[in-house]
Amino acid sequence: MIKRLFILILGLVSMVTVPMGFYMSRRYETFFHRALGLQVDxxxxxxxxxxxxxxxxxxxxxxxxxxxxxxxxxxxxxxxxxxxxxxxxxxxxxxxxxxxxxxxxxxxxxxxxxxxxxxxxxxxxxxxxxxxxxxxxxxxxxxxxxxxxxxxxxxxxxxxxxxxxxxxxxxxxxxxxxxxxxxxxxxxxxxxxxxxxxxxxxxxxxxxxxxxxxxxxxxxxxxxxxxxxxxxxxxxxxxxxxxxxxxxxxxxxxxxxxxxxxxxxxxxxxxxxxxxxQPSNSTYLEEIPGPTQQEIQAWENSLQKDDLDPMERGDLLFKLGRNVEALEYFTQLRKEDDNPLILAYLGTLTAQQAADKPVLEAVALVNKSFELFQEALAGNPPPRDRAYILIHRGHVSRHVPNSVFNKAVPGAQDFLGAAEILEPLGQDKSFIKELYLYAAHCYEIAEMEDLKELTLLKAKVIK
Amino acid sequence: MKKTSSALSIPQVLILLAIYILPLMFFGINAAGSGELPYALIYGLYLLTLLFLMFKTGKISKYRRIFFVSMALLFFPAFIHDLIIERGTMLIPQSTVVNNENPFCHIVIPITMIPMILKKMVIFPGRLMGHYTSIYSMLVIWVFMTISLGRGWCSWVCFYGGWDDGCSRISQKTKLHMDNRAPWIRNLPKAMLLFVVLGSLITLTSIYCEWLCPFKLITEFESPTNLRNTVALILMIVLFFGTLIILPILSRRRVNCGLLCPFGAMQGLIGSKIAPFKVKMDKSLCISCGQCEKHCPSFSMGKNIRSSCTLCGECIDLCPTGALDIHLRGKKRIFPKAPAFFKELLQPRNLFILAAFTGGTIISYSFAIHSLKLLVNLF
Missing domain, CATH: 2.60.40.1190 (Immunoglobulin-like)
Structure with a gap:
């Protein structure tokens, strides 16, 4: 009996669905648009x-x-x-x-x-x-x-x-x-x-x-x-x-x-x-120069100096890709110094550890990394440091899978936010341009073509 | 008035008409523009009469076809008139394309479906929202109609389908035999759908609309000012007369809807799986007379009833033993042990007819009353 009642209800619902579909078609448009996000090609x-x-x-x-x-x-x-x-x-x-x-x-x-x-x-x-x-x-x-x-x-x-x-x-x-x-x-x-x-x-x-x-x-x-x-x-x-x-x-x-x-x-x-x-569809990230051999050598040499500032030492370890050493160093440094930038380095290094870890562990590391960034920003750092923390977080956002963490758009905002802070501080224009290019890349990851291209445009006019 | 065993009594018919009259009045009054209320009433009475006869005689197909053909015939005068008032021509002006104002009809849905899913892009210069012919609006209507009617859309709601449906009954004799069971007939709709979908996906253009849609001749088409558009226009004329008029007359089949329409094929694949109403055969009653297979206009009767069945009711009306009927989730009668009055009243075929006829009514109302007014003014 219940089954038959269900069938009757189904039949009646089918009858109601038809006029409802028409009547509500205009109202459901917004709902469908929110769900599907279609655009005309x-x-x-x-x-x-x-x-x-x-x-x-x-x-x-x-x-x-x-x-x-x-x-x-x-x-x-x-x-x-x-x-x-x-x-x-x-x-x-x-x-x-x-x-x-x-x-x-x-x-x-x-x-x-x-x-x-x-x-x-x-x-x-x-x-x-x-x-x-x-x-x-x-x-x-x-x-x-x-x-x-x-x-x-x-x-x-x-x-x-x-x-x-x-x-x-x-x-x-x-x-x-x-x-x-x-x-x-x-x-x-x-x-x-x-x-x-x-x-x-x-x-x-x-x-x-x-x-x-x-x-x-x-x-x-x-x-x-x-x-x-x-x-x-x-x-x-x-x-x-x-x-x-x-x-x-x-x-x-x-x-x-x-x-x-x-x-x-x-x-x-x-x-x-x-x-x-007109944005070119070329690989715009290639515009960002990597470190030259001379630079790397200079970093290596600097690292040998005994009188090096502790933060600078950590930065050099980081830039030279000595991640394990850098992580240990910054972890130790954190105990002695409350500089929020340390947390930013630790955030990036923690996220980097996730690369070869099992999924659950990797997710936990990435989440921990973002907590460190958040803690760093909560420490009310001076503007330049704040910008560098945003850049660190932006890079992590750019590299973690967007389908899992949905960080591409916040990443773009971090890069743009950093550019906004650094530009009035007289930061080198080429560095500002790099930030825009990274932001564009984040938008590309998020499949936001319009914003990507707009950001590339902004990058292009920076000279 | 010849009655069948499915004919209902007057009280039963009145109850069903009372249910139908609610959407009829609501949408009728809504659709009526200035000075169109009398035409809305005339059209409403016409629809009520057809529905009354359908229930009273138990003959689905005959009255459905009258309704369906009149819907198709009333669609194009209103559409063309509005186009000419708005644009001054049936040609698609560039401003319409530039502003993405091309009406998005249901046939475009399967063509644009895959790019929609993959890229969230609609490969059609249509409006996204804010109009009954906009993309989202049509998608909403399609979803709701598919859930309730499945491929019944193609015999009850589609404002184009009346052309080949009507022509398929002009001739009394079949002059061109198209075997329902021939593999090419069985597979052509799917092949056509695949061709159109893949072609559109590869070229990212709506190739069916541009090259193969026969209905553009009675709606809107591109100006034949260059070779491409001229070829497309010729093809469109050939397809219109060939697949909607000549072949249906000769074969007594709905050649376009049954074999070539990508929307029909998609509804066959998706809609017939989703919708709760289906035509089923009681094999214990079947005497294998072959009437259903011989007369099925949509090539849906073979050894079994295919998913391409449009629930037009032709086979149900012709079946001498009553072996065929519309079932709801496999049930011919929802409450077989209920008193006869309710048992007959609530039989799935009545629920389906009410749902499908209401769908057709709503979709036809806006243009039908407009066309009636135009025709009256013409004479």
Missing amino acids: PNYSGGTVIAQYYDDFRDDAGAGSLEYPLHQYYEEGTLDLLKYTVYQPLLDAPWSEEPHFWQLSVTMAHFSEHRDDLILRIYLDFMEGGSTSSPAPRQELVRFDQQHPWDLMAEIYAPRGQVYLYDSTGKVVDKIPLYENTEEQRYIIRLPLKGDLEQILDGRITYHAVITGFYDEISAFQPLRREASLRNSGGAADGRTPRIFDMLCIEDNSQQDILSAANPEIPFIPVIPGQIA
Whole structure:
């Protein structure tokens, strides 16, 4: 009887499941997403994102005083850049009319129905030569950084659904479709990888400048007046005020500082482009140099000295790979000294012991190692020591199996945290770069491709 | 009205209709857009009538087919109309691809399944969330439907299946014999599934959608502006008329759904194992007349009932001895010793029909009432 009741319940549940499935499909989406974490293959979504830059919200006031025209048609925020996204160039993209392209997208604060008067330009520097001026004189009233003259400019002109591509001589060289995502409030362009643009496929650094203004049929960028009128923008200091309402400002550049630098004596002001590196898929860890023979010899020699600082002695033993000696040494030293760095060395050396141990023992050693790191950090070490403890922990995190310990992401954070501490302390740039590369490796282990590539980008711009 | 031994009495039918009317009203009212309520009511009455006849006469297949064909015929006018309103064309515009807005239909599930599992990537330019045709939404619906209906989806819920199902009953005589027991017929669905899945895995493209889907002709397709798309369009036309119209008419079989659809093959492999409802044969009653094998539209009757059975009810209706019926976990009657009224009322076939018909109702409601309105406005 119970079995039959169960069968009846099963039948009834099956009946209920059908409408439930439909009714709940939208609600269960989030649950399923959390469980499955699916993404649309980058080949279908324009490529892997290699850089995203955020621009301030509500800074669409040029040098700080620009006003939109007064007619209600010109809605606030239409020219406000929020995010600029650069994708990995794609070859043989499926379902795409243009199979080889480089996708760029610009997210706006407001996607007005009436965006006919928006003009948005992306200036790109990716090869030798180029121009530091606008395609036609007196357009934006800005001049471009001489270090990075632009080679190609994509002009987004929304009402025609077109993007005009200009070369550095100011000639329109191509016309490509403009794609709009109204829900995400972004413009998407796919630059065909032909001609000069093919060069970016070698993984070089490209430089980008993104600016917006109101479109004007005569001068491309609408001239500014002192007072805004129904159809004209206002807020100009004089006729040479840059006609840019918003620009992509990354790193430490302030839009207001740049645009306010307009000087009646200097008719054009510079727009500083952002650096966006195309990460190469090469084995980036190979960039980190190992110790040379001379260095190793020097360490050996130093170790012979009697007057060596105890910590330095331990460090040399560690660097020379004399792990057993180093472990004994630091264990002894721990009894005499409360330097938290000792715990960091012990943490690493303890984890290293796990390499050839049975699983359970290895897990216990690794856990003990992380306890030592935690103890070291709890000891409130000075900043530099704190950074070195983080580096120790980062390396252990990078080497232990992520599937067991799930330490890859914390490891990346440790490296980045260490870099953040050491950079202001004047640490050697190449060392900081190494930390970023290790962080990228941690992200790679965690299969977080976007973060890995972003971290590689950061590493690449450290010089 | 010819009745069978499975015909129910009026009170029994009314009880079942009362259960059905809840989701009918809920989803009907929800689906009705502005000015569409009268059409929702008309469609609701139409569905109630079909379900009433199905229970009252005990004939599953006939009324199911009427419902199934009308669902397929009502699907494409609404879909195409919406496309044209939204995009101005049936062609897939690049903006849809760029914005990952392509509707994700259930047939894409097996094609994208392995990259989903291995790489957590969907090899289709569809939307992940936030729409009934989004990837997660379709996955949720598929999971729920598979748990309850298994491959019953293919005869009750799929909005495409009515094409070859309807065409397979246009001709009274079989002009092209396709032997259910032929090895190539038995293995073709699995081979097709394997080909499509492996092909998609190797190329990381949804090759079925790009090259082999016949339904793109009545939904959306890529602009034939280059050789590749032109070849794909020609192939699509050939497959549409060949596998959905001509071959089903000649063979009286559902050639596309039974042999070529990767989703159908996957449901055969997975759904039929999971779902609690199955068509079973009481061998003690079988007189080996061969009617079931001869008329099975989905190539599922051979020596035994195959996992590809879509629970369409054709064999059940045709069986002269009542040897075939829908079972729930192997039981033809849940409470065989209960009073006749409840015994008949709670028989698995009724529970299955309610579940499957409700599924079809919900999925068809949104487009059916929209299409009815369009058709009325047209005339």
